[in-house]
Amino acid sequence: MHLWGAEVAAAPWLAGDRTASIRRPVALDEYAAAAGNCGVDGAVVVTAEQSGAETARLVTACSQEALVRGVVGWADLAGDIDAADLSGLVGIRHSVMSEEPGWLRRPRVRAGIARYARAGLVLELLVSRRDLGDALACAADHPSMVIVIDHLGDPGGADAPWQARVRALAPHANVRMKLSGDAVRPAALDVALDALGPGRLMIGSDWPVSSLRVPLHDELGALTALLDPLSDSEREQVLAGTAIDSYGLAV
Numbered sequence: 001m002h003l004w005g006a007e008v009a010a011a012p013w014l015a016g017d018r019t020a021s022i023r024r025p026v027a028l029d030e031y032a033a034a035a036g037n038c039g040v041d042g043a044v045v046v047t048a049e050q051s052g053a054e055t056a057r058l059v060t061a062c063s064q065e066a067l068v069r070g071v072v073g074w075a076d077l078a079g080d081i082d083a084a085d086l087s088g089l090v091g092i093r094h095s096v097m098s099e100e101p102g103w104l105r106r107p108r109v110r111a112g113i114a115r116y117a118r119a120g121l122v123l124e125l126l127v128s129r130r131d132l133g134d135a136l137a138c139a140a141d142h143p144s145m146v147i148v149i150d151h152l153g154d155p156g157g158a159d160a161p162w163q164a165r166v167r168a169l170a171p172h173a174n175v176r177m178k179l180s181g182d183a184v185r186p187a188a189l190d191v192a193l194d195a196l197g198p199g200r201l202m203i204g205s206d207w208p209v210s211s212l213r214v215p216l217h218d219e220l221g222a223l224t225a226l227l228d229p230l231s232d233s234e235r236e237q238v239l240a241g242t243a244i245d246s247y248g249l250a251v
Contacts, residue, residue, distance in 0.1 A: 001031050001207040002048040005057050006057050011049060022208045031207065032067055034216040043239075044247060046124065048209075050074045052085060059088035061234035069249040072124050077112040081119070090247040091122030091148070092212030096131045104134035110158055113138060116144040122247055124148040129156070139172040146174050146246050150204070151181035155188035165192050168196040176246050179223055179238070182213060192246040198234040202242040203227075 005025050008014070014023045028045075035043070045068050047055055055073030062068040070090035075081055077094055086092070098102055103109060104125075116123065123145055125135055132153050139147050150170075155162050167174045177192055179201060192201055202221055210219045229234045244251055 001043055001045060001205050002026070002209065003028055003031065003045055003049050003058060004034075004060070005054060007051060007054055007057075008049040013087045017094045018212065019209075022212065026208050028062065028065055028068065028091060031034070034211075035067075035205070038217050038220050040220070041067075041251070042251070043067060044070045044090070045103070048073040050095060052076075055085075055089070063088060069244075069251070070247045072122065072247075073114070078106070078108045079112065081112060081115050085099055086119055086121060088248065089121060091124050091146075093124035093126065093150075095126040096134070097128040097154070099127055102134065104138055105129065110138075110141070111170075112179060113142065113145075117142040121173075122146045123147055124150060126150045127153055129162050130160075130181050132169070138164065138167055138174050139169065143172070143174055144174065146176060148178055148202075150174045150178050150248060151206070152177050152179060152184060152192055155185070155191075157164055158185065158187040158191055161201060162188075166191055173200075176200050176202060176242060178202050178204040179226075182210070184223060184226065186226060198230060198237040199242060199245075201238050202246065203239050204221070217251060224246045 003026050007026050043060055045062055051074060058071050058073060071088060071091045072091040073089045074094065075085045075092050112124065125147065127135055127149060132177050135147065135149060148191060153166065177196060179189065205219060207216050227238055243249065
């Protein structure tokens, strides 16, 4: 889930009437209250803003909270990576979809990711489907680095081009995909399960953005209902095991 302070609340992507109810600081106690009747006993906080200051604030705010098992922050992949910037993090996230096409292939970015890979943390990518080929190249370049692709990589209607890109990711064992956002539908999940298997899929959330559509209880209920055809062990893998293994979380 996402938490944010005043800096993010004023970000342009939260402008407009539709997001007025979440255009404010969102703290952990609000999530904890919403998650209390959802069977959630641990979660990963993922930054919603590409800001070193916001990342540092999240680490400080969550470092002593039992509900938070890890924080995924942000660091400048196109610049120098200071070890201090990675302190307290289980991974770094970048919104590739907000960059120009081909951003992941830029020499400075590729060099930065290579330096980052040696830090041993997860690289989490928010991508549109146009970027899945670049994510594939990144996974091939850094087979020891776990790469998590948010929101199933923008499946839309799970059309043939998206399916082909997801299946192309399958041979790269370091790639994971997150079931999150409003685009997770049975057809997309079936493709991801067939290509990657439950051991490389993890349930997520887009809370509090998702609360603009439905309460957290309904969001998680709909996502877990999609897993009903799986065995108990497979469900457990998607609900917890993949995230624990991928991020190296303490349980």
